[in-house]
Amino acid sequence: MGSDNGPKDPSNVATGDGSSDKKIKAVATSNSPFRWILACARPDLPTLILGGVAFVGSTASNAALPTLLGKLLDRASSSSSADCSPTDSMLLPATAVIFLVGGLASATRTYCLGVVESRLVSRIRAILFRSLLDRPISFHGSRDARSLAPLLQTDVTAAAEVLTESSVSFLRSFSGTTNSIVQLLRISPGLTFTSVSMIPPIGVAAVALSKYRKKLAERQRQLEEKAAVVSGEALDHIATVKLCSRTLDEVERYVQCQKEVEEQGRRVAGVKGLFLGGLFACTA
Numbered sequence: 001m002g003s004d005n006g007p008k009d010p011s012n013v014a015t016g017d018g019s020s021d022k023k024i025k026a027v028a029t030s031n032s033p034f035r036w037i038l039a040c041a042r043p044d045l046p047t048l049i050l051g052g053v054a055f056v057g058s059t060a061s062n063a064a065l066p067t068l069l070g071k072l073l074d075r076a077s078s079s080s081s082a083d084c085s086p087t088d089s090m091l092l093p094a095t096a097v098i099f100l101v102g103g104l105a106s107a108t109r110t111y112c113l114g115v116v117e118s119r120l121v122s123r124i125r126a127i128l129f130r131s132l133l134d135r136p137i138s139f140h141g142s143r144d145a146r147s148l149a150p151l152l153q154t155d156v157t158a159a160a161e162v163l164t165e166s167s168v169s170f171l172r173s174f175s176g177t178t179n180s181i182v183q184l185l186r187i188s189p190g191l192t193f194t195s196v197s198m199i200p201p202i203g204v205a206a207v208a209l210s211k212y213r214k215k216l217a218e219r220q221r222q223l224e225e226k227a228a229v230v231s232g233e234a235l236d237h238i239a240t241v242k243l244c245s246r247t248l249d250e251v252e253r254y255v256q257c258q259k260e261v262e263e264q265g266r267r268v269a270g271v272k273g274l275f276l277g278g279l280f281a282c283t284a
Contacts, residue, residue, distance in 0.1 A: 037163050040123050044116045048163075051112030054105045055168060061102025063179045068095045113164040120160040125152050154221075206275065213271040220264040227257035 041048060072095055129152065185192045234241055234250040241250055 033159070034162065037120070037124075037159060040127070041116060041120050041163055043123075044119050047112050048116050051109050051116065054108035054112060055171065057105035058102050058109055059172065059175045061098050061105060063175070064098055065095070065102070068098060109168070113168065117160050117164040120163065121156055124156050124159060128152060128156065205278070209271060209275045209278070213268060213275060216264065216268045216271060220261060220268055223257065223261045223264055227254065227261060230254050230257050 072092060181192060181196065230250075231254055234254070241247055
């Protein structure tokens, strides 16, 4: 029998074609998770590109609409219609077209990225499941199988969102900030430079809070895994639990785990609220 170790090429995992094993392993061992996710998404590259083009269209529409609406309102508030140029008469149709194009582009972006994310999640889960099955018995004997469930669920979804929703959110925020700076620069260059000079300290504080929140969230995930193991052990050995009259003890043990999760969730929510509140106060 031939060797069957290691995950297959993401594009071929469903068919069992391992011809690209060496290539995907090289990407997987390059200490670049983003490159590995890109390799997994390679079969959906056309859809991803279409979603990116649609994103550019929707972003351009959002950037153009305030200017067009401003000119349209100026024209509507003008007391004399004789001063309107032929260009002004095209403002309303142009605004309507921008609205339609922006809406269509946004719908296309959402659909394409949603399809890519769904396929990417399925592909990564298949690769990860194959990898878990290829692990030696000693690996599985050292941990409970239920603790690996979040790895195939929430962790895989979060990894797939790096290429879709997270990237789009970052690019949307970046384009919105850039457009705001350009508009502010046109109004008051001095005020613009004052605002931009505040970015480094705010950025340092934001990064520090974000890292701390991620650390707390990771601890919360570990506590949730612990609670899942506790409940799974009790249900798997329900006959023994009832025979030894340990029902109340198991319930108390599980409730204690949930209290730890709840307390950790309170800390995560507090740090997240501080982060978003500070960000709003600094950018308002």
